[in-house]
Amino acid sequence: MSAGKVSAGLARDRLWQVKEGSAYLRLIIEDQEAGTMPVPESGWFLVPESEFLRIQLVAETQISFESRLPLALIPRLGDLGRNQLIRPIRQMLAAAGVDDSLIDWIVKLSQPSFRSWFGESLDYAIQRKQPMSPDIEIPLIADHAPRTAFEDGSVIEERRDMWVLCVVALLSMVSVSSWLAALVAIEASGFSLSYSYSAVAVGSVGLIAGSVWAINQLDSRFLDVRPAGLAASLAMIILILLFEAPVLALSIIFSGSLIAGSYWVYVQKLLPELPAIDQPMSWLSMRLARDGVPSVRERVLEVWDQASQWVIARIELVAEYSRFSRSVISASLVIPAIASTDQSRPIVLAGLALAALILLERLRAAMPVSVETEPKIQPTSKVRPLALGGEVEYDGIVYRRHAGGAPLFDQLNFHCADNSLVRITSAEGAGLSTLKHLLTRQVSPERGLVRVGGVDVARLDPEVLAYSVIMLDHPLDSEVSTVGEWLFIESGIDPSTLEMHLQRLRASYWIESLPDRLNAPLGALWSMSGPLGLNRLKLARALSRPGQLMWLDHWLVGLDPSARAHVIRSLVERSGTRFVVDRNELLKREASIHWELTNA
Numbered sequence: 001m002s003a004g005k006v007s008a009g010l011a012r013d014r015l016w017q018v019k020e021g022s023a024y025l026r027l028i029i030e031d032q033e034a035g036t037m038p039v040p041e042s043g044w045f046l047v048p049e050s051e052f053l054r055i056q057l058v059a060e061t062q063i064s065f066e067s068r069l070p071l072a073l074i075p076r077l078g079d080l081g082r083n084q085l086i087r088p089i090r091q092m093l094a095a096a097g098v099d100d101s102l103i104d105w106i107v108k109l110s111q112p113s114f115r116s117w118f119g120e121s122l123d124y125a126i127q128r129k130q131p132m133s134p135d136i137e138i139p140l141i142a143d144h145a146p147r148t149a150f151e152d153g154s155v156i157e158e159r160r161d162m163w164v165l166c167v168v169a170l171l172s173m174v175s176v177s178s179w180l181a182a183l184v185a186i187e188a189s190g191f192s193l194s195y196s197y198s199a200v201a202v203g204s205v206g207l208i209a210g211s212v213w214a215i216n217q218l219d220s221r222f223l224d225v226r227p228a229g230l231a232a233s234l235a236m237i238i239l240i241l242l243f244e245a246p247v248l249a250l251s252i253i254f255s256g257s258l259i260a261g262s263y264w265v266y267v268q269k270l271l272p273e274l275p276a277i278d279q280p281m282s283w284l285s286m287r288l289a290r291d292g293v294p295s296v297r298e299r300v301l302e303v304w305d306q307a308s309q310w311v312i313a314r315i316e317l318v319a320e321y322s323r324f325s326r327s328v329i330s331a332s333l334v335i336p337a338i339a340s341t342d343q344s345r346p347i348v349l350a351g352l353a354l355a356a357l358i359l360l361e362r363l364r365a366a367m368p369v370s371v372e373t374e375p376k377i378q379p380t381s382k383v384r385p386l387a388l389g390g391e392v393e394y395d396g397i398v399y400r401r402h403a404g405g406a407p408l409f410d411q412l413n414f415h416c417a418d419n420s421l422v423r424i425t426s427a428e429g430a431g432l433s434t435l436k437h438l439l440t441r442q443v444s445p446e447r448g449l450v451r452v453g454g455v456d457v458a459r460l461d462p463e464v465l466a467y468s469v470i471m472l473d474h475p476l477d478s479e480v481s482t483v484g485e486w487l488f489i490e491s492g493i494d495p496s497t498l499e500m501h502l503q504r505l506r507a508s509y510w511i512e513s514l515p516d517r518l519n520a521p522l523g524a525l526w527s528m529s530g531p532l533g534l535n536r537l538k539l540a541r542a543l544s545r546p547g548q549l550m551w552l553d554h555w556l557v558g559l560d561p562s563a564r565a566h567v568i569r570s571l572v573e574r575s576g577t578r579f580v581v582d583r584n585e586l587l588k589r590e591a592s593i594h595w596e597l598t599n600a
Contacts (some may be wrong), residue, residue: 007057013049021063026056035095049119052126071115082109099131172232175211178204187347230363255332266321389548390453397448423591470550472538484518492546501540504566532558548576
């Protein structure tokens with residue numbers, strides 16, 4: 001940048017460096033210059049993510065500068081690198097009139113949340129005209145939950161309305177009628193003698209343009225508008241030609257039939273029979289997200305080869321259909337040529353035939369040539385949790401692990417009222433897991449019934465039951481790939497509630513340490529937290545899920561005394577029926593019902 005020039009705009013949330021030349025920084029707050037400062041001798045300066053502070057670089061001599069580093073990576077610098085940034089930051093804040101005397105910059109620059117804290121604290125200080133605070137609490141999770149892959153069903157999509165398609169068909173007929181009127185006016189013997197015929201032709205073309213514009217506007221908001229309009233126009237032209245020149249109409253119908261037949265063979269029949277392209281890649285992505293890179297390196301080349309071969313096969317099918325259909329259109333150009341030799345109405349018939357071929361070509365191009373154009377519907381869009389609640393009853397349960405063996409449960413009876421906190425204890429091998437599986441209908445009893453709120457669970461879908469009973473694990477855990485999708489695996493989870501449980505269970509540290517936080521791969525979080533931390537993360541998610549029926553076992557893993565106290569308090573204050581396996585007698589005082597399971 002030459003001397004005297006001012007930077008148009010420096011990208012925010014970046015660490016910049018002036019490599020050559022001299023310059024100074026102009027700091028602007030609310031469109032007013034708040035101060036200036038020379039570029040530090042090192043050339044490094046920060047541009048924070050701030051709503052109120054804007055920074056301009058003013059060249060005093062010929063300079064060269066560039067963006068070097070996102071602010072989120074500053075905590076990863078060594079101690080020497082971070083210490084070199086303290087002076088430039090304090091000079092910038094002093095020039096902007098911001099008091100930073102309360103900040104321990106050595107500590108703040110090393111914290112993973114530095115970027116978020118810096119922007120929030122700076123804006124707070126500028127807005128309130130107060131010193132920067134080291135205690136600004138940056139929410140781990142935004143006020144709104146991040147959109148995940150399982151919320152696709154709630155996204156507002158283009159809709160298909162019949163009345164819109166009827167309007168489009170009428171506009172298409174108006175366009176065809178206008179085109180016919182223009183052709184008749186042009187072919188009239190008095191076209192060159194009177195301006196009236198020219199006016200009719202120009203007006204008809206204008207009416208066509210208006211109809212096409214209206215159809216394009218509707219196409220941006222509704223589904224199937226363009227194909228419906230093209231089909232209606234083509235049908236009307238063929239109908240007109242059937243009365244005027246049946247041979248031409250039948251020729252166009254024959255060409256359309258050839259294209260439709262090739263479309264059915266190549267696109268509708270052969271293409272879906274090929275394996276899905278994303279099968280090997282989705283498997284690979286899932287393994288990368290869950291287990292990390294080293295465990296799948298052996299499969300990468302094999303998976304990539306499969307995917308590439310299937311891609312080539314799909315391209316060849318689509319290309320063959322395209323070649324054949326274009327050849328049909330090219331051969332059909334003889335139809336308007338034949339129409340132009342008609343003795344009575346050559347211009348009208350040639351114009352209609354040519355318009356029909358153009359519409360046929362556009363309709364051919366508008367037809368989808370991929371079976372993967374529609375987004376896949378995730379399981380959550382099909383399965384919705386039930387509002388299960390009320391009393392729970394095990395009535396005369398008889399269950400055997402193996403046919404002919406001794407029954408694990410023989411006339412097992414248990415009943416608890418709604419809003420009960422049930423403390424379950426059992427000897428090893430007494431059937432705790434089976435008890436849970438009976439509730440969720442993963443196994444069925446030989447005799448007896450399990451009821452929830454008076455409803456026999458045998459009448460409910462096991463998949464729906466798995467979604468409806470709150471447990472540490474979730475049926476969709478194997479389907480998600482990012483931290484945000486895993487935490488907000490259900491749309492009903494409240495962000496503030498989830499963040500509160502993460503903080504109380506001291507489980508937010510691992511998420512804050514991730515570079516992309518909620519957008520980070522799930523495998524990175526699991527490898528960082530380990531099995532003990534993962535249990536705390538699962539507990540925070542389970543306690544945040546809405547629902548009136550909960551079953552918790554193995555919940556003590558990795559909890560310190562304060563975390564255990566928080567979980568117990570949350571269970572006591574929570575409404576609904578809660579089954580908690582408690583061999584350590586932590587819920588002995590708080591539980592409303594004690595259920596001791598024996599092998600008897």
